Amino acid sequence: DAGVIQSPRHEVTEMGQEVTLRCKPISGHDYLFWYRQTMMRGLELLIYFNNNVPIDDSGMPEDRFSAKMPNASFSTLKIQPSEPRDSAVYFCASSLYNQETQYFGPGTRLLVL
Amino acid sequence: ELKVEQNPLFLSMQEGKNYTIYCNYSTTSDRLYWYRQDPGKSLESLFVLLSNGAVKQEGRLMASLDTKARLSTLHITAAVHDLSATYFCAVPRPPPNTGKLIFGQGTTLQVKP
Numbered sequence: 001d002a003g004v005i006q007s008p009r010h011e012v013t014e015m016g017q018e019v020t021l022r023c024k025p026i027s028g029h030d031y032l033f034w035y036r037q038t039m040m041r042g043l044e045l046l047i048y049f050n051n052n053v054p055i056d057d058s059g060m061p062e063d064r065f066s067a068k069m070p071n072a073s074f075s076t077l078k079i080q081p082s083e084p085r086d087s088a089v090y091f092c093a094s095s096l097y098n099q100e101t102q103y104f105g106p107g108t109r110l111l112v113l
Numbered sequence: 114e115l116k117v118e119q120n121p122l123f124l125s126m127q128e129g130k131n132y133t134i135y136c137n138y139s140t141t142s143d144r145l146y147w148y149r150q151d152p153g154k155s156l157e158s159l160f161v162l163l164s165n166g167a168v169k170q171e172g173r174l175m176a177s178l179d180t181k182a183r184l185s186t187l188h189i190t191a192a193v194h195d196l197s198a199t200y201f202c203a204v205p206r207p208p209p210n211t212g213k214l215i216f217g218q219g220t221t222l223q224v225k226p
Binding site for chain 2: 031033042043045048050055056091093095097100101102103104105106107
């Protein structure tokens with residue numbers, strides 16, 4: 001298995017632009033998680049899905065952030081409009097329903113100028 | 114509120130020395146996870162501790178779990194430079210938030226020659 005796949009790996013954009021991050025979980029995994037990591041705040045869970053349904057989005061910082069999972073093999077995290085404080089590394093992770101070990105993707109490094 | 118706290122947050126040590134990283138958590142859990150993150154990389158699962166008294170070892174790292182004390186330790190024996198990384202512990206959130214892990218702040222280990 002190729003593991004969790006994220007794209008793009010790096011994104012540089014200007015404030016106010018829309019940013020879309022993409023994730024393909026490991027095949028057969030039922031859970032999908034979006035995290036954000038910064039030096040100041042550490043690793044934060046933004047939202048997670050179970051069987052494509054959002055379970056807990058309490059970590060989404062504000063309405064500018066939205067996430068979807070239209071099918072079991074694809075999820076997006078969108079920021080619109082982006083702001084410099086959104087600059088971070090965004091990780092996607094997935095896990096099996098009966099195992100809690102989460103497998104992380106390589107991350108997307110986002111820089112908002 | 115479930116809290117997972119690691120101590121220390123930063124550790125600089127000489128090669129060949131021994132040290133222990135501590136992970137305390139505030140809720141009952143019989144499972145705990147350790148992850149490793151190399152600089153600029155993603156998180157990788159290191160150990161899965163599934164019961165009280167569980168001990169896992171890989172190379173110079175040994176992890177243990179005491180569920181009664183709500184404490185896990187990650188012991189480093191005769192550190193080498195390759196162990197330089199950030200180590201995270203994580204505890205599963207109780208139902209109904211099944212599948213969700215709460216991560217500690219991370220302990221950054223720097224091993225100097």
